[in-house]
Amino acid sequence: MSATxxxxxxxRASGNxxxxxxxxxxxxxxxxxxxxxxxxGTIEIFKDKFGSNxxxxxxxxxxxxxxxxxFTADKKAHRNVDILRTFAKEQSLPHYYDVGTPxxxxxxxxxxxxxxxxxxxxxxFGTDSHTCTHGALGAFATGIGNTDAxxxxxxxxxxxxxxxxxxxxxxxxxxxxxxxxxxxxxxxGDIGVDGATYCAMEFQGEAIASLDIEERMTICNxxxxxxxxxxxxxxxxxxxxxxxxxxxxxxxxxxxDKNAPVAKHYDYDVSTxxxxxxxxxxxxxxxxxxDRSKVKLDRAYIGSCTGxxxxxxxxxxxxxxxxxxxxxxxxxxxxxxxxEGLLTNTIENKSxxxxxxxxxxxDIAPPSCAACLGGPEDTFGRTHGNEVVISTTNRNFIxxxxxxxxxIYLASPLTAAxxxxxxxxxxxxxxx
Amino acid sequence: MTKNDNDxxxxxxxxxxxxxxxxIIIPAQYLTLIPGIPEEYKKLxxxxxxxxxxxxxxxxxxxxxxxxxxxxxxxxxxxxxSSREHAPVCLGAAGVRAVVAESYARIxxxxxxxxxxLYPLESTQCLCEQFKTGENVQINIQSGQITNLSSGQIFDLxxxxxxxxxxxxxxxxxxxxxxxxI
Ligand code: SF4
Numbered sequence: 001m002s003a004t005x006x007x008x009x010x011x012r013a014s015g016n017x018x019x020x021x022x023x024x025x026x027x028x029x030x031x032x033x034x035x036x037x038x039x040x041g042t043i044e045i046f047k048d049k050f051g052s053n054x055x056x057x058x059x060x061x062x063x064x065x066x067x068x069x070x071f072t073a074d075k076k077a078h079r080n081v082d083i084l085r086t087f088a089k090e091q092s093l094p095h096y097y098d099v100g101t102p103x104x105x106x107x108x109x110x111x112x113x114x115x116x117x118x119x120x121x122x123x124x125f126g127t128d129s130h131t132c133t134h135g136a137l138g139a140f141a142t143g144i145g146n147t148d149a150x151x152x153x154x155x156x157x158x159x160x161x162x163x164x165x166x167x168x169x170x171x172x173x174x175x176x177x178x179x180x181x182x183x184x185x186x187x188x189g190d191i192g193v194d195g196a197t198y199c200a201m202e203f204q205g206e207a208i209a210s211l212d213i214e215e216r217m218t219i220c221n222x223x224x225x226x227x228x229x230x231x232x233x234x235x236x237x238x239x240x241x242x243x244x245x246x247x248x249x250x251x252x253x254x255x256x257d258k259n260a261p262v263a264k265h266y267d268y269d270v271s272t273x274x275x276x277x278x279x280x281x282x283x284x285x286x287x288x289x290x291d292r293s294k295v296k297l298d299r300a301y302i303g304s305c306t307g308x309x310x311x312x313x314x315x316x317x318x319x320x321x322x323x324x325x326x327x328x329x330x331x332x333x334x335x336x337x338x339x340e341g342l343l344t345n346t347i348e349n350k351s352x353x354x355x356x357x358x359x360x361x362x363d364i365a366p367p368s369c370a371a372c373l374g375g376p377e378d379t380f381g382r383t384h385g386n387e388v389v390i391s392t393t394n395r396n397f398i399x400x401x402x403x404x405x406x407x408i409y410l411a412s413p414l415t416a417a418x419x420x421x422x423x424x425x426x427x428x429x430x431x432x
Numbered sequence: 433m434t435k436n437d438n439d440x441x442x443x444x445x446x447x448x449x450x451x452x453x454x455x456i457i458i459p460a461q462y463l464t465l466i467p468g469i470p471e472e473y474k475k476l477x478x479x480x481x482x483x484x485x486x487x488x489x490x491x492x493x494x495x496x497x498x499x500x501x502x503x504x505x506x507x508x509x510x511x512x513x514s515s516r517e518h519a520p521v522c523l524g525a526a527g528v529r530a531v532v533a534e535s536y537a538r539i540x541x542x543x544x545x546x547x548x549x550l551y552p553l554e555s556t557q558c559l560c561e562q563f564k565t566g567e568n569v570q571i572n573i574q575s576g577q578i579t580n581l582s583s584g585q586i587f588d589l590x591x592x593x594x595x596x597x598x599x600x601x602x603x604x605x606x607x608x609x610x611x612x613x614i
Contacts, residue, residue: 024594037463037464037516038515038516038517040466041466041467041468041517041518044466044467044468044469045468045605048468049605049614068463069463069464074464076464076465077464079464080464080466083466126515127515128514128515129513129514129515129539131515143515143539144515144539144542145515145517145539145542145543145546145547146467146517146543147517147543147546147547147603147604147605148542148543148546148604150605151546151604151605151608154614155614193451193509193512194451194508194509194512194535194537197509197535197537197538198538224513227509227512227537227538229538282451373455373460373514374455374459374460374461375460375461376461376464377461395453395455395513397453397455397456397513398453398455398456398483398485399455399456399459399460399483400455400460402460402461404459404483404485404486
């Protein structure tokens, strides 16, 4: 019987020959990911329910990456990192990336694949809705709450409903002014913020194949913004190269059968796409950037798991090189590896860092989630008033970046950089 | 005996619209609070729905931890956004016994069931126009109905199916224990 990649991964992880959408199955986890916002609550429930001396089901499979509230004076935020640190020590967890040490990485959804914890064909549960990012490497990855995570921590498994698959066939050759962000914002604009609720969003086609891994992550990252359980892209040579450069662990990739039945199928021709934004206050409020050129901005923000990867900064630098920004421009690399890359990557002999400094951007912040989700009052880039922001992040809900009076426009790093130069929402083709 | 033992929920409604996201339910600056610590659990209640725009009446009065409203009526995609369990927890801590929405975001629904904090009930039609904030309501879990006690109108709810006993026992772990799964 033919099956999708999601169904095949879940069949294997549940010890079944095959599974059908709608079936409830006990699924074995390959990785449980948590961070400083949901880790302490998860640990609390784990100890309460399994007993404070209980061991986690498998030390090698629990990955703890503090990233949300790191560079803040907030006392509770520090207390929460202390809880993670103590737990990692008690349990002798080898994969704890502690704050204030060389092991610190930054945003969990980029650090997890960069550290080799994401492998094709595996199952990843994370206490964060953007865990769906990891489908970009052909894994089944989904976000769960603290109680479910505590259950996984103790037992290594979780009862899951097999999702139906919606397939997005992205044909055509991708123009260089179109990014992963433009593709996913267009799709969410079409299907709505609940257009894929409970479903797997599978992306394939020529345009997807042409994307590098980080751009594929941008797409899968925002599957949750359409309500999906997971986003997923079949592995190819680029995937295998990325993963093998980062881990020696063996893995077995899984692929969709060509004729596997899906709940819905969408065809797109990416060569017709235009640079876009999502207007406040929903990621589905799609608008072409050039139709919003009257929107005056107060700041630009480039960062987060979806928009703070090296690929995102390279795109922004190409636009900003030799130009000046008109508005406050905040740059937050997602991880230490990205921060390092800003130094070592050059365009015409200038490092990305130099390009941003000469363009008049604010000093680069250390890697973390920073203002992507607002955070404590003293968070870098957080809004406090009625700022109008163009941001490469993934959510523009009321309150998301701190202030309930701020307006957030989501956009690609190309569009954010072009808009930073003019102070208005700007189609990046004006500078390409 | 858990707080969900009783099949009849009576109280006051608070009416919202579509796409009520987790940043509205519990803004991110309060996520440093750990739900399992009793004082912090209470504090989470005081911040429930504090991300709503200013034109909404306050859900929890200044200086209090619990709301006068214990039933939320909403439209589509309630709880979209983050996986933060703080969302159903803060509502439960504020005294909310049930949300009646047209549909839910997946993770919110799952977290509501796993924590046993409240009943995530689905209406068979949009009820946002049929109730006004402050009106008295009664929900019968067993018969699957919600009554607007002010207007006398009765509306059907969808069946909770397999998750009903989980919520009734007080959440995933309580249920797993009852069923001798752990
Ligand atoms: S960068 Fe933003 S979306 Fe990504 S994990 Fe951090 S807070 Fe969540």
